[in-house]
Amino acid sequence: MKLEVRQLVFRFPNASGNLFSDLSFQLPAEGFHALFGPSGVGKTTLARMLTGEIRGFSGEISLNGNRRVLYTYNLERLPGWSSVRRHLDETAPPARRLQAQELITEFGIDGCVDSRFSRLSMGQQNRANLVRYLLQEFDVLIMDESLANVDEFTREKIILKIKALFPERCFLYISHNVAEVARLCGRILVLRAASKAPQVVCVQGADHAPESPAPQPERLERAMLEIVHAA
Amino acid sequence: MKLEVRQLVFRFPNASGNLFSDLSFQLPAEGFHALFGPSGVGKTTLARMLTGEIRGFSGEISLNGNRRVLYTYNLERLPGWSSVRRHLDETAPPARRLQAQELITEFGIDGCVDSRFSRLSMGQQNRANLVRYLLQEFDVLIMDESLANVDEFTREKIILKIKALFPERCFLYISHNVAEVARLCGRILVLRAASKAPQVVCVQGADHAPESPAPQPERLERAMLEIVHAA
Amino acid sequence: MLRRRIFQFFMIYALGIALLFALKYALGLSDYVVPGPAEIGRTASVYAGPYLLAVLNTLAVAILGHLLSIGLATAVAILGRLTAWVGSFIRTAAYNIQAYPIVAVAPIIFILLGDGLGSRLLIAAMICYFPLLLSFIGIFSEPVAEIEHFYESTQRMTWRLQVKIRAFENIHKISTVVVGSATMAMVGTIVAEFIAATAGIGYSIRIALYQSDLAKILVALFLIGVGTSLYLVSLEGLGAALQARFKRS
Amino acid sequence: MLRRRIFQFFMIYALGIALLFALKYALGLSDYVVPGPAEIGRTASVYAGPYLLAVLNTLAVAILGHLLSIGLATAVAILGRLTAWVGSFIRTAAYNIQAYPIVAVAPIIFILLGDGLGSRLLIAAMICYFPLLLSFIGIFSEPVAEIEHFYESTQRMTWRLQVKIRAFENIHKISTVVVGSATMAMVGTIVAEFIAATAGIGYSIRIALYQSDLAKILVALFLIGVGTSLYLVSLEGLGAALQARFKRS
Amino acid sequence: KEKLEDVGYRLKWLYNVSTVGDLYADAQGYFARNGLKVQVKPGGPERDALKELELGHAHFGVASADQVFRAVAKGAPIVVLAQLFQVNPLNWIYRPDRTPFTSPKDWKGKTIGVTFGGNDETIMRALMARYRIADVEVDLFSVRYDYTPFYEGRVAFWPLYLNAQAVIIGNKLAQAGERFDFVSPDRLGVKFVANSVVTTRQMVANHPDTVKRFLSALLQGWRDALDPRNEDQAVRVLAQMDRETPEAVVRRQLTVTRELMLPAAGVAFGEIDVDAWKQTAEIMAAQQLIPAGLPVESVLVTGLGPPP
């Protein structure tokens, strides 16, 4: 049941050139994958196409039964009328209250979730928002720079936790950190300017998992080089 | 004329514990330096204290004649009534129109500055906003994750450009990317939890400059290790 | 706050009176066009008492009408958010009815509701709710993407939640309008009393006009000003308190 | 848009009339209390012409008054942003004056301005500008930190720039209020004519009221509704166009 | 004690001297004595007793002749029971020193205040017709409740009620040392009937007894209220309802009201002056306010009131 995109062509109205010309790729139905590429290349746009938010493109996107595709980005906010914790409790299915607490602790925001969202630091906001989404039902979760303002150490902890908790889900992680994606992601879709063909190059990442031996440096090296060259 | 902070103690009203207890550091009047630390440790707060935006702390902050301390962060927006380029032209001192164009090109946003800010991708927004500030008169510029949504390659290009153009100014760059700060920054102020003492550890970075040989790997290694251990 | 407002009101009132007197003596208008200080004083000493009661009476109705109109505005604004046709129909209705001068509609209202508090309240509310409605429509129909995205994409969004989010994001604007519209409630009630000629200060003003007694009117305006200021201040206090409660922690 | 609005208005009007007729035939009321279709038809055939002219006359004044009140509201709201004391003084003034029923203030206005277009315009504007003012104060007094930070910290902020930024960020809300307040301008003008002028539809309504001739009033209300709808539609068109201009590129 | 019959009575205007008899009859228990519990409701600009009669909000009411004819012309089942004002109180005040007046001819070239659509316009036009004054010869000014134009002298003749505002305005002018006088349409031969007591045909047909008892109590009340011997009592009764008018003024108003209401000797109080009603109808028909040939007598119910 993989997610598949075929010959996507798109240009923004009143934009000079195509943003996507003949863009195609596949994504396995499971695993933690990355969408990588230079700023302005079209990652967010592509993501919003997968959720059906942006239309008016030619080519086809087949979710193959991945009914619930969620998209989250780093600028989202929680309402201000009650504490972050209460919002998380209210939006989590009862069955997952425990998991909620687990995520809060593991993500290192236990100390601040009792205050309102606006009081949180940027990275804390990123994490609080992400927890919210992880507690929902979804087949695919697209994380658009969802951890952009979190420090690398915490970030890795979080990603490993996600991989441990939701092995059967599909994640598409948009990040600008080469080392991070090379180390932690399975497939890395490198999105490139419309001028280049193919517009998406798929690099195999080290896909480091918790409780597994650290990937060999040279393997990482290779992945990183491939990514950098592709981009 | 260095920037100096002595025995800073601060807690947010209605916060449980101190955010800063006895925080002290110095910063040379020139150069490109970093403020580093885990998410939620107090970087943004400290920055807003240096600009005088947050008060009510004990201890002292002496700017020693660095009159103009500017603070910019990654969530800022440009008004929507005209294109980014027009805003940049309007806010740049006439003498620096040329430099404006240079920065736009070097930062790689030449292709999008003719549309309104809201149309830009996040990384493009980061860069457009930063250009604005670089064209102002300042002694110290604090960049709070100002490039958080820009890809690493472009980011390095930008930082090197800044170092080349404004050698006599002082920059305090808040970033979560260890490798980046270790490689490009002079001093790296590592901010730590209030429980630890000293709360700020100052690590010497490789301070890589344009047209200078790449820093030796082991030097980078060392800096990175120091940073990670400090944090 | 209170002290300041009242003081400021006194200043404004004094200014107005001064202007009138200036005019009186400049144009040499006789006492029956613009009454002299003496006469105003006399009138005040006689009517301050009864008028004060009348103003309190009016204020009571105004507060009721204000609540009513807040409810009305919220309801209409929320309905106005409905799917294209119904929503715009309701807005059209609200707008068009609003364009009718109450004086023209009043006889019909009396036919339908008879006299008494009912029609008085309705007229007051009708005059006061529209400014609220306009702001509310503007606020409730403008999405707050960064907050609403989550609820939309998880099918959690209900109209109540949406309204709550948008209201909360614009709490400052809303409280400004709600507080300010208190004055509309006051004027609405007075006009209602004026045309329904039942009780309250509006009724007294009507008679004063009938007796062409500007002095009485000036006394009435003074008391109305005081009453309104008090109400405004208490509302502002309330609003500040509420907003504070939410800013906390 | 236009077609829809007009159609919707017709529906609303028809609804109202139907209600009245239902009442008439249920209670067996004479044409004096609720005129029958024939009576209304006769009145319409005679007065539709002159009333249409009157409405156009009123509409013209209303548009002037609307512009005036937009200017007034903007000015007051901007001044209301001034440093604590002055600002709050101006707000207090605006609020308190608003709390005065126009009918009570009218005599004073006439003394100051005499009758004629001047006081007619002023009264219309006074009735219409307050809803605008409330929204404007709310909008202009709420900072947009992510945009204003730059100008503040580089000492570039001027009050004009600040107003521009806040207005632009709230363009949707503003255009809603401005469009909506058109109806207030209309009703304001009608009320002004009702108490002051010797022209315009408000004046005709006043006469019809004296003659307790509901048929005439119904005809007048119909024409007012059409006129208002037309004005609203054109304003909405304008607003949409303006907003589009800014969303482009 | 048998319970009283509830009756609604809608006045033409707010409680003031022109309603003193109505209030007196109620306060002094005249209604009660006739087995009636009457709710005397104040009128007002937006009120119309005739409509309320039809809607059943009231059983009796006070309306002026022009209102009655307008309603009847449109099929309202209204009848007149009694005529309170024998002389229409509507007059025009003026300053003889500035604009002397001996006959309507003196109006030529002057500015005259009228309430367009109001009965003062009708009366004024009747006077002008009677004295052959063309519209173009006078300057009609639209009046509202604000007297400034008259005070400032921009309008020479201003309409008001002789027994109500006239006293108040008169005082003001007197205080300012200005002479003033009134133009009385009645003296100029225009008889235009004012406040009268009305009810519906059904009422007369179905409850003649109630009507009788109400009318006798009411007229009794009026007679006694206007009797100088009861003046203190009348003033007190009125003061209960109308706190806004100073006593001194009320006493002056009462005097004037007597002159306008008390009929000639030998005529019962409230007597309907049929000729005046006919003239009123003619005046209105002449101005196309009502169709010509309205059956005036059929609107007037005579002989219900008590004897002189």
Ligand SMILES: Nc1ncnc2c1ncn2[C@@H]1O[C@H](COP(=O)(O)OP(=O)(O)OP(=O)(O)O)[C@@H](O)[C@H]1O
């Ligand atoms: N509404 C729009 N109209 C026109 N052009 C747009 C619009 N939105 C985005 N663009 C352009 O499309 C390109 C892709 O935008 P997008 O946000 O997808 O980039 P991105 O890969 O997410 O970049 P970043 O990593 O900085 O977020 C950018 O060049 C942007 O300027």
Ligand SMILES: Nc1ncnc2c1ncn2[C@@H]1O[C@H](COP(=O)(O)OP(=O)(O)OP(=O)(O)O)[C@@H](O)[C@H]1O
């Ligand atoms: N107004 C406030 N009231 C109470 N606590 C606050 C307030 N603002 C921030 N905090 C808390 O102070 C701490 C420091 O916040 P700050 O934004 O300075 O962190 P930061 O170092 O910038 O983090 P990040 O890297 O995620 O931006 C955080 O734990 C935050 O929850």
Ligand SMILES: [Mg+2]
């Ligand atoms: Mg993006």
Ligand SMILES: [Mg+2]
């Ligand atoms: Mg921060």
